Amino acid sequence: MDEGMKQDLERVSALADGALHGEAFARAVGDLGVREDLRREWQVVHLVGDVLRSGTHAPCSDSAAFLARLRERLAAEVVRPGAAQPAPGAELRMVRAEAANEPVFRWKVAAGVASVAAAAAIGWAWMGQGGTAPAGAQLARSTPQLVVPGAAGQPPVLAAATQGGQPARSRVVIGNGAPQIMLRDPRLDELLQAHQQASGASNMPSGFLRNATFEGPSR
Amino acid sequence: MTASPPPPPENDGPAAGRSVDPDFQLVQRTVAGDQKAYELLVLKYQRRIERLIGRMVRDVDLVEDIAQETFIRAYRALHQFRGEAQFYTWLYRIAVNTAKKALVDMKRDPTVPEAALRGADDDDETYRGGNEPISDETPDSVLAAQEIAAAVNAAMEALPAELRQAVTLREIEGLSYEEIAEVMNCPIGTVRSRIFRAREAISARVKPLLDNQSGKRW
Amino acid sequence: MPSRAGNPPTALLAPARPFRSIAAALLLAGGLGGLPVHAQDTAPEAASPAAAPQDPARLGVLDWLRRMHQAARQTSYVGTFVVSAATGDLSSARIWHACEGDLQIERVEALSGPPRSTFRRNDLVLTFLPELGVIRSERRDNVEVFPNLLGASESSIASLYGVRLLGKGRVAGIDADVVQIVPRDDLRFGYRVWSERRSGLVLKLQTLDAEGGVVEQSAFSEVQLDAPLQVRALDQMMSSTSGYRIEKSQLRRTTAEAEGWALKAPVPGFKPVSCYRRALGSRASDGERTVQWTFSDGLATVSLFIEPFDPQQAGPETVMQLGATYTLTRRLLAEDGGWWLTAVGEVPPRTLESFAQALARTR
Numbered sequence: 001m002d003e004g005m006k007q008d009l010e011r012v013s014a015l016a017d018g019a020l021h022g023e024a025f026a027r028a029v030g031d032l033g034v035r036e037d038l039r040r041e042w043q044v045v046h047l048v049g050d051v052l053r054s055g056t057h058a059p060c061s062d063s064a065a066f067l068a069r070l071r072e073r074l075a076a077e078v079v080r081p082g083a084a085q086p087a088p089g090a091e092l093r094m095v096r097a098e099a100a101n102e103p104v105f106r107w108k109v110a111a112g113v114a115s116v117a118a119a120a121a122i123g124w125a126w127m128g129q130g131g132t133a134p135a136g137a138q139l140a141r142s143t144p145q146l147v148v149p150g151a152a153g154q155p156p157v158l159a160a161a162t163q164g165g166q167p168a169r170s171r172v173v174i175g176n177g178a179p180q181i182m183l184r185d186p187r188l189d190e191l192l193q194a195h196q197q198a199s200g201a202s203n204m205p206s207g208f209l210r211n212a213t214f215e216g217p218s219r
Numbered sequence: 220m221t222a223s224p225p226p227p228p229e230n231d232g233p234a235a236g237r238s239v240d241p242d243f244q245l246v247q248r249t250v251a252g253d254q255k256a257y258e259l260l261v262l263k264y265q266r267r268i269e270r271l272i273g274r275m276v277r278d279v280d281l282v283e284d285i286a287q288e289t290f291i292r293a294y295r296a297l298h299q300f301r302g303e304a305q306f307y308t309w310l311y312r313i314a315v316n317t318a319k320k321a322l323v324d325m326k327r328d329p330t331v332p333e334a335a336l337r338g339a340d341d342d343d344e345t346y347r348g349g350n351e352p353i354s355d356e357t358p359d360s361v362l363a364a365q366e367i368a369a370a371v372n373a374a375m376e377a378l379p380a381e382l383r384q385a386v387t388l389r390e391i392e393g394l395s396y397e398e399i400a401e402v403m404n405c406p407i408g409t410v411r412s413r414i415f416r417a418r419e420a421i422s423a424r425v426k427p428l429l430d431n432q433s434g435k436r437w
Numbered sequence: 438m439p440s441r442a443g444n445p446p447t448a449l450l451a452p453a454r455p456f457r458s459i460a461a462a463l464l465l466a467g468g469l470g471g472l473p474v475h476a477q478d479t480a481p482e483a484a485s486p487a488a489a490p491q492d493p494a495r496l497g498v499l500d501w502l503r504r505m506h507q508a509a510r511q512t513s514y515v516g517t518f519v520v521s522a523a524t525g526d527l528s529s530a531r532i533w534h535a536c537e538g539d540l541q542i543e544r545v546e547a548l549s550g551p552p553r554s555t556f557r558r559n560d561l562v563l564t565f566l567p568e569l570g571v572i573r574s575e576r577r578d579n580v581e582v583f584p585n586l587l588g589a590s591e592s593s594i595a596s597l598y599g600v601r602l603l604g605k606g607r608v609a610g611i612d613a614d615v616v617q618i619v620p621r622d623d624l625r626f627g628y629r630v631w632s633e634r635r636s637g638l639v640l641k642l643q644t645l646d647a648e649g650g651v652v653e654q655s656a657f658s659e660v661q662l663d664a665p666l667q668v669r670a671l672d673q674m675m676s677s678t679s680g681y682r683i684e685k686s687q688l689r690r691t692t693a694e695a696e697g698w699a700l701k702a703p704v705p706g707f708k709p710v711s712c713y714r715r716a717l718g719s720r721a722s723d724g725e726r727t728v729q730w731t732f733s734d735g736l737a738t739v740s741l742f743i744e745p746f747d748p749q750q751a752g753p754e755t756v757m758q759l760g761a762t763y764t765l766t767r768r769l770l771a772e773d774g775g776w777w778l779t780a781v782g783e784v785p786p787r788t789l790e791s792f793a794q795a796l797a798r799t800r
Contacts, residue, residue, distance in 0.1 A: 004309050012413040017389060018241035019396055029248060033255035039262060044429070046263045049372055049390045057368040058273075059360055060266040061283045067258055073291055074254060080298040164442045174349075187750075188719050188757075188764065188779075195740040197562075197575060197686075198711050198731040274570045275680055303517065303529075311552045315567060428609040 012041045016049075034066075220358040233373055236407035242306035257297075261290050264307060268314050275318045280332055285321050289314040367428050374421040386417035493614050498600035501616055502736075504637035505630070512638050516609070516660030517548070522653050522760040528656070535666035542671045558677040563675060572678055575686035594735040597621055597706045607657045608630050608640035618736070622707060623647050624788045625737050626761060631656075633757060638662065644761040644783065653761035687716035689725055696728045697773075698743065700795040704788060706734040717742075732782075732792075739782030739792060746775030756786050765789040773799035 248256035641656035
């Protein structure tokens with residue numbers, strides 16, 4: 001593949017992520033309009049994204065034919081001028097994590113992103129344990145907390161408990177200073193939903209709305 | 220993007236490298252008069268919209284018709300879209316509306332065969348499962364779809380870790396380039412390059428399968 | 438129906454039934470439909486501040502909370518609601534709430550994330566997921582509603598939280614009283630509430646940590662109060678389930694005692710509210726192997742999820758945060774085997790730690 005073509009494909013990838021602006025953006029849209037090979041690339045990029053997010057692939061009708069048919073009808077339409085003012089933040093609003101289903105989560109783990117550093121709390125922020133910075137992704141206690149039943153009539157006894165102390169109140173600072181984050185976990189989402197379901201009755205009035213919109217259970 | 224000297228760097232000042240909502244960019248451009256931008260949105264979402272409609276309507280030609288209608292209606296209403304919702308969420312709603320309307324119209328039309336409808340009257344809680352193939356899905360095409368999904372997964376597994384991480388954060392977690400740059404502790408340009416290289420590697424495995432399907436549904 | 442400029446009119450009364458599909462846990466403020474009627478409820482409600490606005494400076498924390506709960510029951514509204522943490526928006530949705538007598542009905546459409554629609558009619562919640570062709574159905578059990586809030590004149594809430602009127606504010610162009618709810622210890626968060634001047638409806642809520650930092654904010658970005666919504670229209674939308682497969686939540690009420698769990702010492706302020714056995718996650722087909730034991734101090738809740746330890750499933754022991762919600766995971770060992778605890782709550786992490794340390798097996 002020659003260098004020019006490679007750059008063209010690279011620009012399709014950037015366009016798909018909203019990373020082209022101004023002139024470059026306009027030029028790219030124009031180029032895709034006239035080049036079928038670049039349109040194909042555009043489709044494949046999004047096909048791949050769909051498979052990564054859903055874990056499956058679904059066929060669709062022939063796109064070239066679909067688009068050709070649509071074009072005819074669109075030609076008859078008049079585009080009206082846009083909304084007077086876009087909603088604040090519209091441009092920067094990124095699509096957040098979609099269906100956090102099992103096949104998708106597999107990729108997060110396999111990609112070693114079960115724990116990564118980020119400034120934005122897109123997912124759960126991992127605060128570590130006992131105030132000490134975790135050395136790596138895996139953080140297992142050497143001795144699990146022991147709970148043993150007490151003698152009959154006696155309160156249960158906590159035996160040989162090894163406590164890590166109070167968890168850090170502020171974000172754990174590691175390496176480059178950014179907190180660790182754990183990305184969306186479908187299991188956790190489900191528990192969160194179950195928690196919200198059970199807590200509804202006694203929550204703060206606006207807590208309900210918060211829970212109602214919360215993206216926790218994103219399936 | 221013609222075979223000429225490389226274009227000047229995208230020097231748009233503070234915006235350099237940042238990524239924004241691509242759908243919103245394309246919507247704005249469409250509304251400013253560039254229909255080509257809308258076609259890119261159509262190509263992007265055709266598959267998902269048809270898949271969605273396919274859950275409600277069995278006949279594959281009808282699915283396509285309703286999908287066409289969806290994109291037309293969205294185009295007409297585009298000037299009302301202010302970006303307070305995600306574009307797909309907004310488009311999705313139009314698709315569901317359009318499909319429901321079509322179903323209602325069809326039920327009134329005595330010439331429409333029952334088989335074209337899909338559970339429209341089904342109040343039974345034991346609905347026959349959500350993954351039934353639609354009418355003209357042959358075992359071959361189902362297999363082909365599975366192969367494509369498998370190829371994507373195989374390609375992901377074969378990727379170097381930093382490429383896999385970059386594309387995962389972008390496609391699955393929906394992080395922007397800047398956020399990924401923070402996560403991966405690298406420059407934004409590197410993020411962009413890694414995502415591209417990951418996509419290229421995955422495409423390389425997928426494209427041969429698609430070429431086999433050209434002209435057919437894929 | 439009048440609609441705010443710039444927004445497409447919501448077609449609640451149109452023959453077509455537009456809706457997106459969103460999966461959002463839907464909770465109504467305590468005090469909404471489905472509550473058992475206690476004899477002592479009527480007296481406080483009749484005297485409720487919502488009926489005749491009193492001097493805000495003289496209301497105690499319980500009065501404020503009652504007022505807010507009352508308003509949530511009695512006001513119809515449509516609005517856009519945004520939940521955000523310090524690091525950015527977490528989610529946003531469009532919400533319709535209609536009421537007619539004792540009937541409460543609500544519809545939530547997410548504006549971010551996967552398309553999903555949630556409907557609530559009193560205690561029945563349906564979540565439509567069109568992309569999967571599934572409706573999740575569950576009943577919110579309101580039997581354990583925090584009784585102190587509605588019944589008693591003395592309330593343990595007042596012993597846990599104080600209130601301070603900060604002044605006047607505006608949210609989405611609507612006048613509000615700004616009230617600070619101050620925790621009396623560090624086991625719970627504080628809140629700053631913008632309460633609509635006339636009715637008390639909560640328009641904005643900030644959850645505050647001990648330093649007064651905002652860990653999470655939930656607010657209407659725009660809202661229309663006393664919107665002419667029809668319960669019937671929302672009801673119809675909720676009933677159009679054709680083409681969907683309905684899944685009911687697999688859960689069963691139980692008691693902690695029956696399940697063999699107890700707290701060695703109570704965590705101050707938190708009372709047990711409910712206990713369920715649930716089938717969750719990829720092991721859902723194995724049946725209800727997870728116990729969910731939920732506590733509340735009246736404002737904040739904590740759920741302890743306990744399941745048999747599965748080495749393949751368990752991850753690292755962690756404490757995690759998402760907005761005001763913290764999660765703690767820990768492995769527990771008892772004589773009858775290993776267990777895995779996931780504690781979730783809108784409380785500081787030290788509170789979850791207290792729960793984790795207090796949890797004990799009784800057999």
